[in-house]
Amino acid sequence: MDKTEExxxxxxxxxxxxxxxxxLYRYALVRVxxxxxxxxxxxxxxxxxxRATRPPDGRASEKTWLVGILKHKIADHLRSRQRSPLDNSVDPGLDDGDDIEVVIFRTDGRWREPTNGWGDPLKALQGKTFWQHLATCLGRLPATQSEVFVLREVEDLSVEDAARLAGVSVGNVYVLLHRARLTLRHCLQQIGLGVEDMP
Incomplete structure (x- = not known):
């Protein structure tokens, strides 16, 4: 390799x-x-x-292209450890037959548990323990839900880019996000996020 190429x-x-x-680092950290x-x-x-044979072809942004490469690196890493992303799918406190909306909401549509214990969301977001809690809860989601949530909500990719990277339709992204948000809220509350002494 010549000096100019280097x-x-x-x-x-x-x-x-x-x-x-x-x-990229946040995406990888949440996944692994x-x-x-x-x-x-x-x-x-x-x-x-x-090493890519060609740069992004214009169909995706440079960020989306890099996240796509990272996604494959993460999948390779997980395969090398002989575990699937689905192995992380631990029960988030629900039985298989439970409907998440029935568990979270009352019949009048209000939250079963009051949300006033969440404190200042910006302060909680800044706390390093938040990312640890979030990674734990994301690991309990089905792999596609977790991936779509991270792509859209953590990485702030467009719905179209998140759909392309996750291999689902745009309409399915909205469904997966809805389910992920409900399950994550339930999980985060169970592991202590939202209590008064949360940093």
Whole structure:
């Protein structure tokens, strides 16, 4: 590799790292739950993007393209550990026959448990324990629900980009998001998020 090519590669990595590094890292961390592994996966993603035979073709944004590469790196990592993302699908406190909406809402449509214990959402979001709790609860969702939630709500990708990356229809994204939000709220409350002494 000549010096010009090496400089181009370094510049590309620096540009991607500056523009998307935090988003890629958060996405990986939420999916794998370990900081060091998330960092390694982001590095592998950037190197993989450099090795790509062609840059994004215009159908997806550069960020969506990089998240797509990262998604494959995460899947490879999980496969190498001989576990599927579905292995994380632990019961979030519901029986198989339970309807999440019946568990969460009363017949008049109001929450069964008052939401006033959530405190200041911005303060809770800033707490590092929030991400740990969120990763735990996301691990309890079915893989596609978890992935769509992270792509749309954590990474702030468009509904269309989230649908493309998750391999579902745009309409299905809305259904998956609705179910994920309800289950995540229930799970976060069960593990302590929302109590008065929450940081």
């Amino acid at each position: 400089q181009r590669r370094r510049a590309a990595i620096q540009t991607w790292l500056k523009a998307y590094g935090t988003s 739950g370990q900081r060091e592994i998330a960092e390694d996966l982001v590095q592998e993603t950037l190197l993989g993007a450099l």
